Amino acid sequence: MADIEKDILRGGQFLVKEIDCEDIFTPEDFNEEQLMMKEAVTEFVDREIWPKKPQFEKKDYALTEDVMRKAGELGFLGISVPEEYGGMGMGFVSTMLVCDYISGATGSFSTAFGAHTGIGTMPITLYGTEEQKKKYVPKLASGEWxxxxxxxxxxxxxxxxxxxxxxxxxxxxxxxxxxxxxxxxxxxxxxxxxxxxxxxxxxxxxxxxxxxxxxxxxxxxxxxxxxxxxxxxxxxxxxxxxxxxxxxxxxxxxxxxxGFKIAMNALNVGRIKLAAACLDAQRRTISESVKYANERIQFKTPISSFGAIRQKIAEMATNCWVGESASYRAAKNIEDRIEIRKSEGKDTHQEAELKGVEEYAIECSILKVAVSEHTQKCTDEGIQIFGGMGFSEETPIESAWRDARIARIYEGTNEINRMLSIGMLIKKAMRGHVDVLTPAMAVKDELMGIPSFDTPDYSELFSEEKSIIKNLKKLFLMVSGAALEKYGEKMESQQQLMLAASDILIQIYLAESAILRAEKLAKKEGEDKVKEQIAMAKLNLFHAIDVIETAGKHSIISFSSGDEQRMMLMGLKRYIKYVNMPNIIELRNIIANKVISENKYCF
CATH class of the missing domain: 2.40.110.10 (Butyryl-CoA Dehydrogenase, subunit A, domain 2)
Structure with a gap:
């Protein structure tokens, strides 16, 4: 446990520390029990939910209740419930995994499952008295109630x-x-x-x-x-x-x-679980879209051979893989933090879980925003690939697009979560939990100094990308530090600046998660075997820089002027600079070739 404590970062510390790829958890690290659970859940969804999508779309509430009861009989409603209250007592990563793979077929069941296992059951397991837990939790874990x-x-x-x-x-x-x-x-x-x-x-x-x-x-x-x-x-x-x-x-x-504290902590868990619930929806949308693109013939050729379609498939797959990378990275951090607190003997199981999740509230908000928006974009592009058929209720894409829309609203709107991520980071900095001030001052000194004109050696895999991520963190500290210096306690009233800052923060966390996952895979499997994952990590970083450049520029020109503005705009240009610009079309083609040849999302 001491090794875990040494390596694990506190919530928000990803912004000010460098992370080794070996210190993050990825889906490739699932253990045998987790892989068996994934298989069991997928088989359940393919049997009980996916073939019945048309019934769900006809507002068959009785069907939702029936499938929920079947999920309870198989133990899926009690994954995170301690064994003494009738559950399986599995760790946080396993609960994420079940939430992920049970949620992709239809948003109707996903919502029922999430509401029941999360905000319907969890407040009692975490805040209830022993009598309350014994009376109610076994009934909820089994699906009796x-x-x-x-x-x-x-x-x-x-x-x-x-x-x-x-x-x-x-x-x-x-x-x-x-x-x-x-x-x-x-x-x-x-x-x-x-x-x-x-x-x-x-x-x-x-x-x-x-x-x-x-x-x-x-x-x-x-x-x-x-x-x-x-x-x-x-x-x-x-x-x-x-x-x-x-x-x-x-x-x-x-x-x-x-009650307010209960509600807020329930939402923290709900946010990262919502990110998980959006992942398999993307996988299934991508798979259906690719199958259609391979079968749809226009101008005597499958539309999957057209560059415009290949671009969509590559971007959809990349967003899904990146969101998955970040979600499971955070889930394992939470699980490890819970285990650390339990091992110290200071907290009960409930207290350890509450504090473990609360520690990563920033990451929970980041993931809720990013993955819900990926899902909306994925389903929108899915409709576009299907063309006119995508607008028809006969295809699964139309309902997937409608179901995706709610994800940006519940568990706190994405606008609220964007501002929360920055607000919570500021509070952590004030409490000394994340030292933002020291690196922010270092960035300020760096900007005042003479930049190096040496050409760095970027011969190793991801050496340039990791250098860029390090610089993007400096960019965030430069912009947010200057804004905070100007507005102080009134910063929270500057909502548009906070939204821009959160966009930068979100892109940094996701880009770093993807790069570290791809690097870890490459070290284990060899670069040739994971060239598609490497391509996705590089493609995502390129897009992240675009978002960060826009958000940074808009912020800088909105709250600064004169020499300060010129200095920060120069810093912005310096921190987003590539030495070796990637070939974006080539990266997309590498990804699209794999997905199209496999005829499904295959990562």
């Missing part, structure tokens, strides 16, 4: 703590009466348990409650009609109304006023 999460209200969306639902303590102190309205509640139509957030008296923060629901004895609970949505059509989504709903006092979750 399903859970839902009642936080959002008409006036409380992104501002979750502004909810107006009230909880009033009875005179004898034995129960609370909850009254209020919740909306967009996933699984509401078939749940037996609700995690409900309400305010007691005029408390500053909301409080969580475990509320049982039996439609035959509704206890003041009324459900609205099923919402008719753009996507995730067979995911049960309803409003829930509470009218003097009586809840035993012992069903308070954690302590009074701790």
């Amino acid at each position: 399903f859970g839902s999460y009642c936080l959002t209200e008409p006036s409380a969306g992104s501002d979750a703590n502004s909810g107006k639902t009230k909880a009033i303590l009875s005179e004898d102190g034995k129960s609370y009466k909850i009254t209020g309205q919740k909306m967009w509640i996933s699984n509401a139509g078939f749940c037996s348990l609700m995690i409900v957030f309400a305010r007691i008296e005029d408390d500053k923060y909301i409080t969580g409650f475990i509320v049982e629901y039996d439609p035959n004895n509704p206890n003041g609970i009324t459900l609205g009609e099923e919402e008719h949505k753009l996507g995730i059509r067979a995911s049960s989504t309803r409003q829930v109304f509470f009218n003097d709903t009586v809840v035993p006092a012992e069903n308070m979750l954690s302590t009074r006023g701790n």
Whole structure:
């Protein structure tokens, strides 16, 4: 465990430290148990979900409930639940893996699964008393009961703590009466348990409650009609109304006023799990698109031979592989941090897991944004490859595009998550958890000095790319440091600057993850055997630089002027500079050749 502690970075430290490829976890590092789990989940999806896509699209809520129950019978709903409460007690990487591969066939089931296993079950396993966990968690882990999460209200969306639902303590102190309205509640139509957030008296923060629901004895609970949505059509989504709903006092979750903290920590886990849930959706979209491109003949040739289509396939595959690289890197960091805290004996299992995930809240927000946007782009390009057929409900691509859209909204909108990633980084820097100030000052001194005109030796694989990533980190520190110096505590009100800074941060994390994964693979397998992965890592970095250059330039010219502006624009130019510019078309062709020849996403 000491070796793990020595090598593992704290959340956000990737920005200020160099990382060796051997110190990151990749999907190629899955152990035998994880590979067996992946196979079992994939077989389940291919049998129970993928062939029934048309039924899900016809809003067959009963089908969603039925498949969820089957998933429970196979143990998939209890992967992360400790064994003493009826689960499998598997580590964080394994829970990510199951969430990944069980979620790709349809967003309807993915949403039901995520809402139940995450925000429907996890708050009890992490915050519940021993009595609460013994009473409720085994039923949730087995699929006997399903859970839902009642936080959002008409006036409380992104501002979750502004909810107006009230909880009033009875005179004898034995129960609370909850009254209020919740909306967009996933699984509401078939749940037996609700995690409900309400305010007691005029408390500053909301409080969580475990509320049982039996439609035959509704206890003041009324459900609205099923919402008719753009996507995730067979995911049960309803409003829930509470009218003097009586809840035993012992069903308070954690302590009074701790609801906001519960909600935020649940969202941290939800964000990285949402990234995982978007990965197999991309793999399946790519595979379907490639199959169609290989079969579709135009001008007497398969359209997969056309450069315009090959470009799309290469970019889709690259985004998927890069998102996967970053997601599992972060998942293993979280798992290791949990194990470190447990081994130290200071924390209970629940405390260790909470603090382990909270440590990487920055990375969780980064991944939620990046992978959800990759998925939307992937499904959009999938429709384009299918052409007119892609616009038809007869193909699986049309529903995939609609399902993808919600991923940029729930678990906190992407705009909120972008600003959160920067806000949390600033807070970590203030607390001394991530030393941003020292390297930022070093960058400032470097910019004032005379640049070296020596041509570096970039003969080793990725030596130039890793040098560029190091410089991109300097660029982030230069821009964000100068902005922070100017605005200080008012920085959080500069939302457009924070959005730009987050774009830079996101691209750095993903680009570094991809380069390190490809380097690790090349050392293990040999460069010739992984030339496609090398090409994807290089192609992604090229695109990352474009995004970073734009975000950096927009920021610099917006908050600086005169000599300071000229110096930073020169620094921007210096830090994004290639010595050996990659041949982008060649890289795309290397990737496309492999995917097209395999007739599926194959990495």
